Amino acid sequence: MATNHDPLAEYNRRRDFRETREPKGKIGRSRSNQRRFLVQKHDATRLHYDFRLEWDGVLKSWAVTRGPSLNPEDKRLAVRTEDHPLAYGDFEGTIPEKQYGGGTVMLWDTGWWEPENDPEKGLREGKLTFQLHGQRLHGGWALVRMRPRSGEKRENWLLIKEGDDAASDDGETLLEDHQTSVTTGRTMDEIAAGKGERRKHVWASDKSTAANLRVGAVDTPPKRSAKGKPPAFQKPQLATLVSEAPEGDAWLNEVKFDGYRLVVAIGGGKAICHTRTGLDWTEKFQKISKALAELDCTSALIDGEAVAVSKEGSSFSALQKALKGGGETRFYAFDLLHLDGRDLRRLPLIERKETLKRLLRSLPPSSTIQYSEHVRGNGPEVFSTICKAGQEGIIAKQAEAPYSNQRTRSWLKIKCTRRQEFVIGGYSPSTKKGRAFASLLVGTFDKGELIYRGRVGTGFDEERMETLSAAFAKRRRATSPFASVPREIARDAIWIRPDMVAEIDFTEFTDDGHIRHGAFEGLREDKEAKAVTLETPKPATKSSGKSQAESSKATNAKGGSTAADETVLGVRITHPDRILFEGQGISKLDLSRYYAVVADRMLPYAAEHLLSLVRCPQGGKGQCFYQRHASDGFPDEIKEVPVEESSGETESYMYVRDAKGLVAAVQMGTLEFHIWGSRFDKLETPDRLVFDLDPDPSVDFDTVKAAAVALRDALDEIGLKSMPMVTGGKGVHVIVPLTARAAWPEAKAFAKTFAQGFAERDPDKFIATMSKAKRKGRIFIDWLRNERAATAIAPYSTRARAGGPVATPVSWDELSGLKAANSFRIADILDRIESGEDPWKDLAGIRQSLTKKILNKVGAKATD
DSSP: OOOOSSTTHHHHHTOOTTTOOSOOOOOOOOSSSSEEEEEEEEESSSEEEEEEEEETTEEEEEEETTOOOSOTTOEEEEEEEEEEEGGGGGEEEEEOTTSTTOEEEEEEEEEEEEESSOHHHHHHHTEEEEEEEESSOEEEEEEEEOOOOTTOOSOEEEEEEOSSTTOOSOTTHHHHHOOSOTTTOOOHHHHHTTTTOSSOOSEEEHHHHHHHHHTTSSSSOOOOOTTOOOOOOOOOOEEEEBSSOOOSTTEEEEEOOOSEEEEEEEETTEEEEEOTTOOBOTTTTHHHHHHHHTSSSSEEEEEEEEEEOSTTOSOHHHHHHHHHHTOOEEEEEEEEEEETTEEOTTSOHHHHHHHHHHHHTTSOTTOSEEEOOOEESOHHHHHHHHHHTTOOEEEEEETTOOOOSSEEEEEEEEESSEEEEEEEEEEEOOOSTTOSOSEEEEEEEETTEEEEEEEEOBSOOHHHHHHHHHHHHTTEESSOOBSOOOHHHHTTOEEEEEEEEEEEEESEEOTTSOEESOEEEEEOTTSOGGGOOOOOOBOOOOTTSOOHHHHHHHHHHTTOOTTOOEEETTEEESSTTOEEETTTTEEHHHHHHHHHHHHHHHHHHHTTEEEEEEEOTTOTTSOOEEEOBOOTTOOTTSEEEEEEOTTSOEEEEEEOOSHHHHHHHHHTTEEEEEEEEEEGGGTTSOSEEEEEEEEOTTSOHHHHHHHHHHHHHHHHHTTOOOEEEEOSSSOEEEEEEOOTTSOHHHHHHHHHHHHHHHHHHSTTTEEOSOOTTTOTTSEEEEOTTSSTTOOEEOTTOBOSSTTOOBOEEOOHHHHHHOSOTTOOOHHHHHHHHHHTOOTTTTGGGOOOOOOHHHHHHHTOOOOO
């Protein structure tokens, strides 16, 4: 391309501005620190797409004959044309026939671009690589200049899509699916006819058209009629996952709801609830449908999310339970696509939301239908607050953007957790009696292949396991649906047809691309399996004009970035600001540091004892589950050991050796540690007994304390010393330390006989059987924790309850003055450590065991 001291001289030479309304060529100034890109669909002598990149005050331009393709195998010819002025980026309309480029011009896509190499050098040497952030074009792209043929004057380049998450094998659908303007929503025919313009002329900017659309468009709706028809279903706009929240007032920040996306069509006295793929789920959401059908409008198309209303919060798991059991649901409306026969999608989001809010005003505050509020600007601060509240994340939306029926960069999602959909392709069978499977084998699709992403073995209750097992039985197949699976996993796997989508919560991906610490949240019946691809965060939108590094630094200083990981004892803590305990402001980082400090007190009783963990990835307010066995992706700090169970089968169990192990468990979302009564290397001989005094709710704590003292005295009589521990709940554990000599059958026989004999001496106050019906007004002396594989809460472990109480060792004198078993919090424990207070300091010096003499005193016989 020939150069000129005036880069727009050629542009101006070719046009008669008395005839065409195209803007005159003047060197322009960028509107922001972001460089604009755009694609204009141009029906001139032949249809083509003009691709333009802002650089050095002008738009560098190429005519792409067949238009851009998302398939990296497609190399589209892009002929370099003259530079255009920046003002051309707003041009949409018609150019007179006899003028240069005569024909219809549509603004087909617009956004901003990031060069990956030096643009000046790239233009000079013939290779320009960059990232696009548009409404339709995303990801990495390249422009590569072809070697010119002899005598060829024009510059021929190739426009090529890079192979990334935005790429697709079906490159043609990009152009087929998008036939309208991104700014005015008009087709080429409507632009050519001047439809939507205030007056018919040869061109219209997006601003004039948008202004015309707003005049009387929604403020003066037509007369209501019960005969209105529900609008046709529209594909919902989808958000792009990014690494951090954008800054600036250009963005509206909303809560990211955790439920089912619904596009609801209203008209003719009914409301049809469509899933994001167009399925009619009105029957599932009858209450929502009925409430929306009563809105004061002829017709409407509303975009929103259905969530559950329960003690568990608005989690996806809670929603599934609500749908199955008839629980309460709520619909949060966040966008309005049509109203009373008018298509509102081309209007700015802020205007659509204002109209939606007016439409919903007639509903009572307690209605099933709620308006999704937003905060304008302050994205990082909003994100930080939402994460601390235990929510899933936020959706940031450009306030002035039109609605687009696809995934765009004008809607961004920023997650507090790593959570997404995976396709179930098989399962590992369980050797444990009563368990249908050990873990799910899951993956995502990439270029038509199902790529294995790991195993998920937690998050299942009995009902979920039965449901999944029944579904698997109908889908079994002989061969693996995955492109490849590690041999040791594939060896015993059972394969199924890959058409079930599971929502999985996890902490991160391992180096080999497998999910770590995955927990099953539920099935996604509203999503097609083939559409499930790996979702990885894109770089954040730099709307404030700051560099990405500056933006990240500012966000981290405010505590709002998911990327602001911390380390404790060398263990990486993700989402360190997530609040874990309601009402106490205790974050994940706080809890990690607590266990690093308390480890010296806790490990003498918990180290090298097999563990069961209570994991709550979303904190105590979210869903929690009990994990007994080790699973894939556990950190190295948590050790594994094979253990033969009573069934004769062998399973992997967990234990920790040091403080790093405790911290690593917190990184996995652990809020409670439960331990076996024996070390893993002396598994058959317990080193303690636990008598758990579990009171009926009608029994006060003073009575429980008195019972603990009475139990202590009874143990003293037969020669066994004991110490108390308040559990962090409502009871007291009386702990009997042992030298590990007697085997589990003797320990269990002793505990059972002793507890029953103690209860028989005062049957009005005590009971030694589990029957809740017989427990009323009495204290259950739970001796069942004294058998192989039974666990009890570990000393100094937090509890997954409001306030974060701690299971705390106390002295007998201290116990008498306590008012409740959940009196101690993390801060209290840290104060005790700092002061040097250790009520169990003499416990290590106690040497006692279950001798034959002691067993004979209570008449215990090991018959198990």
